Amino acid sequence: MALTDARTRDEEHERQHLAETLRLLTMELERLTGDIDKSTRTIDERKKHLWDNLRDMDFAEKANYRGEVDMSVRLAEHAVMLQKRIERLLESPYFGRVDFHANGDADATPYYIGIHNFSDPETQEIVIHDWRAPVSSLFYDFESGEAFFDTPKGTTHGDITGKRQYKIEGGRLKYMFDTSLNIGDEVLQQELSQSADDRMKNIVATIQREQNAVIRNETARVLILQGVAGSGKTSIALHRVAFLLYRFKDTLSSDNVMILSPNKVFGDYIADVLPELGEEKVAEIDFNKIASKYLAKVTDYETFSEQVVKLLDQVDEASAERMRYKATSEFVTELDEWVTSRADEEFAPGEIEQKSKRLSVDWVVDMFNDSRDLPVFTRLDHVANTAVHLLKNEVRDKGGKWSAADTTSVRKQVRAMFPYKDSFAIYKAFYQQDPARRGMFKPLGKKKIEYADVFPLIYTMIRTARQENFSHIRHLLVDEMQDYTPIQYAVLRELFSCQMTILGDANQSVNPFSSSSLATIHSIFPDADCLELCKSYRSTTEITDFAQNISRNDKLVPIERHGLPPQVVACADQREQETHIRKLVERHGHSDHRSLGIVCKTVAQAKALHRALSDAGVELTFLDYDSTAFAAGVIITSAHIAKGLEFDVVIVPDVDDTNYANDMDRCMLYIACTRAMHELHLTHDGPLSRFLEFTKESTNRFRVVDADAEETAVA
Numbered sequence: 047m048a049l050t051d052a053r054t055r056d057e058e059h060e061r062q063h064l065a066e067t068l069r070l071l072t073m074e075l076e077r078l079t080g081d082i083d084k085s086t087r088t089i090d091e092r093k094k095h096l097w098d099n100l101r102d103m104d105f106a107e108k109a110n111y112r113g114e115v116d117m118s119v120r121l122a123e124h125a126v127m128l129q130k131r132i133e134r135l136l137e138s139p140y141f142g143r144v145d146f147h148a149n150g151d152a153d154a155t156p157y158y159i160g161i162h163n164f165s166d167p168e169t170q171e172i173v174i175h176d177w178r179a180p181v182s183s184l185f186y187d188f189e190s191g192e193a194f195f196d197t198p199k200g201t202t203h204g205d206i207t208g209k210r211q212y213k214i215e216g217g218r219l220k221y222m223f224d225t226s227l228n229i230g231d232e233v234l235q236q237e238l239s240q241s242a243d244d245r246m247k248n249i250v251a252t253i254q255r256e257q258n259a260v261i262r263n264e265t266a267r268v269l270i271l272q273g274v275a276g277s278g279k280t281s282i283a284l285h286r287v288a289f290l291l292y293r294f295k296d297t298l299s300s301d302n303v304m305i306l307s308p309n310k311v312f313g314d315y316i317a318d319v320l321p322e323l324g325e326e327k328v329a330e331i332d333f334n335k336i337a338s339k340y341l342a343k344v345t346d347y348e349t350f351s352e353q354v355v356k357l358l359d360q361v362d363e364a365s366a367e368r369m370r371y372k373a374t375s376e377f378v379t380e381l382d383e384w385v386t387s388r389a390d391e392e393f394a395p396g397e398i399e400q401k402s403k404r405l406s407v408d409w410v411v412d413m414f415n416d417s418r419d420l421p422v423f424t425r426l427d428h429v430a431n432t433a434v435h436l437l438k439n440e441v442r443d444k445g446g447k448w449s450a451a452d453t454t455s456v457r458k459q460v461r462a463m464f465p466y467k468d469s470f471a472i473y474k475a476f477y478q479q480d481p482a483r484r485g486m487f488k489p490l491g492k493k494k495i496e497y498a499d500v501f502p503l504i505y506t507m508i509r510t511a512r513q514e515n516f517s518h519i520r521h522l523l524v525d526e527m528q529d530y531t532p533i534q535y536a537v538l539r540e541l542f543s544c545q546m547t548i549l550g551d552a553n554q555s556v557n558p559f560s561s562s563s564l565a566t567i568h569s570i571f572p573d574a575d576c577l578e579l580c581k582s583y584r585s586t587t588e589i590t591d592f593a594q595n596i597s598r599n600d601k602l603v604p605i606e607r608h609g610l611p612p613q614v615v616a617c618a619d620q621r622e623q624e625t626h627i628r629k630l631v632e633r634h635g636h637s638d639h640r641s642l643g644i645v646c647k648t649v650a651q652a653k654a655l656h657r658a659l660s661d662a663g664v665e666l667t668f669l670d671y672d673s674t675a676f677a678a679g680v681i682i683t684s685a686h687i688a689k690g691l692e693f694d695v696v697i698v699p700d701v702d703d704t705n706y707a708n709d710m711d712r713c714m715l716y717i718a719c720t721r722a723m724h725e726l727h728l729t730h731d732g733p734l735s736r737f738l739e740f741t742k743e744s745t746n747r748f749r750v751v752d753a754d755a756e757e758t759a760v761a
């Protein structure tokens with residue numbers, strides 16, 4: 047009885063606290079709205095005055111008026127940004143509270159934690175602490191008892207005497223939990239059981255301790271994060287960006303941050319997380335854009351997606367061998383050593399002569415050695431430019447004439463001292479000059495190179511001639527790290543000399559010949575901090591268990607959340623498969639789930655099935671390599687494009703032994719299955735894939751049924 051009374055009092059107290067917080071927020075919202083109205087009026091009046099009196103004003107007066115209008119616009123924009131924050135806080139002012147008794151203080155202080163800071167407009171006392179504030183780390187990092195937090199002024203020690211979590215929606219307290227453990231299971235379970243949105247969502251209320259360590263790591267210049275499927279890597283990386291923008295707000299802005307994402311659909315899917323966290327969107331780039339930026343005027347090239355399609359179609363051993371070779375760290379070292387030693391080994395200095403004026407061989411050698419740290423073509427330009435300058439002056443001093451043809455002639459003489467005309471020629475020679483490497487470069491036609499050559503060539507270009515880089519970027523986030531080879535990282539290292547967060551999962555590679563592990567990437571960034579996330583949050587235990595049988599990762603720890611066992615349905619033929627899938631989609635339409643993904647092995651298969659299902663009246667969105675946006679509802683796509691995305695329900699068609707037979711197919715099957723949060727269905731006609739043999743032995747965990755038998759269940 048006493049306990050119940052105490053709880054009721056406590057709840058009452060919390061409701062009052064919430065009401066008071068909402069009152070303060072409302073007051074602030076009204077003040078801001080007033081400010082915005084005032085600024086709008088001022089801007090209108092000033093503009094009107096300016097137009098009415100334009101003729102009578104001198105330049106200084108006009109400039110003054112314009113300056114005032116600009117200032118009012120800036121103030122109004124700031125107020126609008128604050129207004130949006132307050133509106134968000136009114137929806138859900140805070141999600142956590144930690145009571146901390148700092149050593150030396152008389153009592154514990156309750157700290158309420160929300161998505162933004164908020165201070166009482168009258169007393170200036172902080173009412174809500176931003177989840178990124180130093181004190182908020184107590185909430186994520188400690189259970190009850192001794193704890194501390196770091197501030198720029200030093201470390202504060204003390205004891206946590208209580209921790210509480212809230213779910214507040216529409217300004218109403220839905221539930222609250224006391225928890226002595228790190229971010230109680232109940233709230234996490236609630237969050238994970240929700241339906242998938244067409245947008246990635248923020249997870250500030252339930253960030254786990256090991257995830258928080260990644261988010262708040264301030265010191266790593268390069269942080270490499272290997273995380274199992276569904277471990278929250280992408281979410282965490284975006285929260286890390288939001289944290290760094292908050293922590294270093296004086297020196298870092300969203301303009302200085304860039305995300306290197308696998309494709310546009312993924313970019314669209316994650317686009318809302320930063321704005322939800324109160325930060326602006328950041329620029330995105332992908333390796334295709336980098337390739338076109340540097341190669342557009344050099345050569346045509348195969349794209350990454352074309353390479354994946356080729357690999358899925360059937361790859362010849364020689365081409366696989368070339369990919370394997372160019373995907374090693376040793377290759378980067380070999381290429382780098384060879385390319386950088388060309389200047390020393392092949393530069394043949396000679397005398398320069400123009401208009402009977404000469405520069406000696408020794409002069410050329412000195413000039414060339416003057417800029418040893420620069421790329422070879424830049425050094426040659428340096429020699430040529432200086433020579434032109436000197437010779438031109440000498441000729442003119444003697445009353446002679448210097449023409450453009452003279453300049454060209456001097457440049458030609460200097461260029462003739464080096465046997466290669468450009469970086470591409472150096473790259474080709476790397477293969478031609480060594481018999482062991484001769485078969486390793488095979489263009490796809492007269493002017494098109496294989497994807498495996500794209501980044502080695504760009505690397506050669508960067509090392510041999512000055513290239514434009516991304517010097518304004520101060521933090522680069524690289525997702526799907528396993529799909530990039532060491533040479534691609536070497537290119538990134540040259541183009542982005544900034545802090546990096548690199549994340550991925552070696553188990554989710556789309557190219558078994560050239561996937562990178564944490565160790566491989568570490569070899570390119572030897573000073574990087576490496577962290578691992580092993581707990582998987584996305585899928586039910588049953589789905590994770592199923593995927594583990596396709597591609598085992600002994601480090602993976604599944605979250606305890608249960609759902610329907612995955613179902614493997616054998617059909618008599620393709621028509622029956624389509625009928626079954628149609629019924630699953632229909633059933634989904636009547637369920638509480640929001641998103642459904644039909645994930646095929648290839649884009650071509652997805653396209654064919656899309657046509658068949660559309661003809662049968664199913665409404666669904668087809669995503670291919672040209673798609674730019676993720677969509678809600680029913681999606682049909684390939685495993686490669688579905689990477690990084692998630693769906694409430696996933697259907698994987700055609701899981702027969704012809705379609706899923708080799709290592710690459712196994713990767714695709716694993717990626718497809720791990721996209722499912724709550725339900726997973728696989729269908730096939732013909733013998734079941736060898737990677738799903740395990741389902742036959744364990745019918746108690748996974749359901750293997752005939753389509754006929756399934757009819758009743760699905761209907």
Ligand SMILES: Nc1ncnc2c1ncn2[C@@H]1O[C@H](COP(=O)(O)OP(=O)(O)OP(=O)(O)O)[C@@H](O)[C@H]1O
Binds near residue numbers: 281
């Ligand atoms: N601490 C958490 N609280 C709530 N949800 C979480 C948490 N961590 C991860 N999740 C959820 O788990 C799912 C997977 O997250 P995310 O997509 O970031 O993982 P990932 O490691 O990048 O996955 P993958 O590599 O398989 O694409 C998301 O729905 C995310 O919201």
